[in-house]
Amino acid sequence: MKWRIVCCMALAAAIWTPAAYADGGDLFRQKCGSCHQKGGQAPPVNPADKAAVVWEKFFDRNRHTVDLSAALNEAELKSVVEYLQKFAADSDRPETAAIPK
Numbered sequence: 001m002k003w004r005i006v007c008c009m010a011l012a013a014a015i016w017t018p019a020a021y022a023d024g025g026d027l028f029r030q031k032c033g034s035c036h037q038k039g040g041q042a043p044p045v046n047p048a049d050k051a052a053v054v055w056e057k058f059f060d061r062n063r064h065t066v067d068l069s070a071a072l073n074e075a076e077l078k079s080v081v082e083y084l085q086k087f088a089a090d091s092d093r094p095e096t097a098a099i100p101k
């Protein structure tokens with residue numbers, strides 16, 4: 001019977017995993033969206049604006065012109081970057097309208 005419990009736990013883990021990305025998506029819409037929005041101080045951005053590797057380099061190399069440390073901590077930024085990569089231009093499901101244009 002033990003294998004059934006193991007099975008259930010594996011299934012639960014598989015179901016829960018996408019929540020990590022949903023968190024990244026929420027953070028993205030809230031934190032990045034506070035500046036990046038229609039009529040905001042910066043134009044709307046979306047995961048599908050760049051390929052996954054470009055997102056990684058953009059934040060690894062600190063290319064964001066505005067200091068983000070006040071808006072997000074390192075863990076939050078990491079989770080946003082994971083979300084951006086998951087729905088990047090070259091992903092299975094490019095996300096073009098997380099922040100409406």
Ligand code: HEC
Pocket residue numbers: 028031032033034035036041042043045049064065066068071072077080
């Ligand atoms: C405090 C306001 C603010 C926050 C928060 C913010 N940005 Fe920006 N961002 C800007 C400004 C201002 C620019 C420069 C816009 C320009 O040059 O026209 C910019 C530029 C960018 C660019 C470059 C534009 C391009 O098309 O290459 C990207 C990409 C970007 N931001 C993504 C993000 C992401 C992702 C987040 C969240 C992790 C974020 N920004 C959070 C203000 C912000």
